[in-house]
Amino acid sequence: MYLRADAEGVPFPPKRTFWPPPRPRVGSSGPRPHVRDLGHLRPILRDGMLESYRKWAIEQDGKDYVIWAGPTPHLVVAEPSSALQVVQGGAFVRNVGPTEALFGKGLLRLEGKPWVDRRTLFADAFRGKGLAPALPIIQEEVARLIHDWSPRREAFKPNRDLSSFMFRVLSRFLFGIELDEQRYGGQPLHRALATLATQSVLEHLFPPTLVRLRTQRQVEEARRWLDAVCEMIYEKGGNTVFLGALRGAVARQQFPRSTAIDEIRSFLIAGHETSATALSWSIAQLALHDDQTEPVVAEASRTLSQPDEVNGLVNTLRWSKETMRLYPPVPLHVAQAAKRTRLGRFEVPAGTRVDVCSYVLHRLPQLWHEPEKFAPERFSSSPAPGTWMPFLLGPHTCLGLKLAMLELPLAIAGLAGAFRFRLPKGPPKVNLRLSLHPADFWIALTPR
Numbered sequence: 354m355y356l357r358a359d360a361e362g363v364p365f366p367p368k369r370t371f372w373p374p375p376r377p378r379v380g381s382s383g384p385r386p387h388v389r390d391l392g393h394l395r396p397i398l399r400d401g402m403l404e405s406y407r408k409w410a411i412e413q414d415g416k417d418y419v420i421w422a423g424p425t426p427h428l429v430v431a432e433p434s435s436a437l438q439v440v441q442g443g444a445f446v447r448n449v450g451p452t453e454a455l456f457g458k459g460l461l462r463l464e465g466k467p468w469v470d471r472r473t474l475f476a477d478a479f480r481g482k483g484l485a486p487a488l489p490i491i492q493e494e495v496a497r498l499i500h501d502w503s504p505r506r507e508a509f510k511p512n513r514d515l516s517s518f519m520f521r522v523l524s525r526f527l528f529g530i531e532l533d534e535q536r537y538g539g540q541p542l543h544r545a546l547a548t549l550a551t552q553s554v555l556e557h558l559f560p561p562t563l564v565r566l567r568t569q570r571q572v573e574e575a576r577r578w579l580d581a582v583c584e585m586i587y588e589k590g591g592n593t594v595f596l597g598a599l600r601g602a603v604a605r606q607q608f609p610r611s612t613a614i615d616e617i618r619s620f621l622i623a624g625h626e627t628s629a630t631a632l633s634w635s636i637a638q639l640a641l642h643d644d645q646t647e648p649v650v651a652e653a654s655r656t657l658s659q660p661d662e663v664n665g666l667v668n669t670l671r672w673s674k675e676t677m678r679l680y681p682p683v684p685l686h687v688a689q690a691a692k693r694t695r696l697g698r699f700e701v702p703a704g705t706r707v708d709v710c711s712y713v714l715h716r717l718p719q720l721w722h723e724p725e726k727f728a729p730e731r732f733s734s735s736p737a738p739g740t741w742m743p744f745l746l747g748p749h750t751c752l753g754l755k756l757a758m759l760e761l762p763l764a765i766a767g768l769a770g771a772f773r774f775r776l777p778k779g780p781p782k783v784n785l786r787l788s789l790h791p792a793d794f795w796i797a798l799t800p801r
């Protein structure tokens with residue numbers, strides 16, 4: 354049965370199954386396809402989720418639209434006003450079901466008062482005095498990366514080095530510990546994270562029971578391995594603001610130790626690959642737009658003595674923002690309607706999945722002039738509300754935003770000042786993994 358919509362409203366797809374199923378059309382509000390029909394999953398699997406979402410949004414003239422993931426309707430948001438409404442919360446909550454293996458009982462899966470309490474607990478580590486120790490760590494690690502790369506003359510794949518760079522920054526700053534990279538920071542960590550992330554992405558698309566049957570053993574092994582690393586961090590990590598907050602909360606019995614382990618795993622995941630990916634794409638842009646790098650190179654010699662001074666690296670900040678417009682490391686926010694509600698043209702029933710896809714919003718010709726063009730100067734003024742959201746917007750905005758916006762400009766300026774980059778195998782390809790990964794990414798560099 355169709356839900357009622359007002360005069361201009363479009364009724365949302367009904368709950369009943371029809372047979373034979375009509376071919377689902379993007380934006381259609383027709384009857385739901387049969388469970389055996391893949392619906393829009395077929396083009397998504399063929400062309401990739403993000404490109405399919407982007408293409409359909411343009412076809413829909415920048416309006417929100419409906420797709421069918423098999424028998425399940427998803428509302429895809431393409432209008433900034435709808436995006437803002439969803440991320441503000443209220444009638445919408447995050448769809449956290451599929452991220453259990455990644456974040457457990459951590460902050461990233463909480464809502465309401467438990468989320469407020471937990472966010473408050475960690476806030477001091479990411480602002481003011483709490484953030485200050487990050488600056489010298491980042492400066493040292495940038496110098497170390499430049500030193501390691503200086504002798505390189507052959508083309509190489511930089512992703513692993515960049516990931517290790519962000520891993521070292523994060524573990525030194527948040528956990529006060531230099532983890533043995535061979536054992537923890539390199540391949541094993543990536544394999545474990547990739548297993549858990551694949552599980553999460555699959556569960557976003559397919560019925561969880563189907564996905565769990567196939568991958569249960571690998572997921573459990575990856576979780577066990579990661580948990581052992583997090584236990585070690587909890588035990589042996591230094592007296593940082595972040596670990597201090599966690600240990601204090603466990604001592605006060607605010608939550609059990611297992612939740613503290615969930616939080617360490619969550620922050621490892623949320624704060625490491627995201628920043629590394631953003632840096633990879635920023636370097637690719639340095640190579641692709643060598644003729645535009647001069648204002649960034651000019652900022653390489655500035656020495657900062659406190660985190661806020663990063664705002665003076667105006668051109669490098671614009672470079673970071675424009676890179677994350679085209680390649681938002683976390684390109685999709687998955688929410689669901691907590692109750693029946695009106696969103697733009699649609700009247701959506703409780704439980705409806707709603708996808709806010711920054712990759713789409715960032716590339717819509719309705720919202721951006723020449724959206725496919727790399728043009729950092731467009732950030733000389735603030736983007737319109739709801740059009741740029743690599744860190745999300747609203748109450749769940751990335752807690753590590755300030756840290757990321759310190760790591761990225763310092764690394765970009767430092768590397769741009771030290772090297773000229775080339776892409777001997779062409780631009781990297783977009784590959785949606787745990788974050789928006791640059792695949793087939795090779796660089797060659799010459800010292801300046």
Ligand code: HEM
Nearest residue numbers: 623624627628631682683686743744745749751752753757
């Ligand atoms: C360029 C780097 C980064 C990007 C693009 C990024 C992006 C995001 C996005 C889009 C979200 C919202 C996820 C959602 O609910 O759909 C988020 C949340 C979060 N991020 Fe980041 N992030 C970055 C770096 C970091 C770092 C360095 C940390 C910490 C060390 C961090 C910690 C978090 C946490 C804890 C949340 C959950 C916030 C909450 O639910 O209240 N992120 N991030």
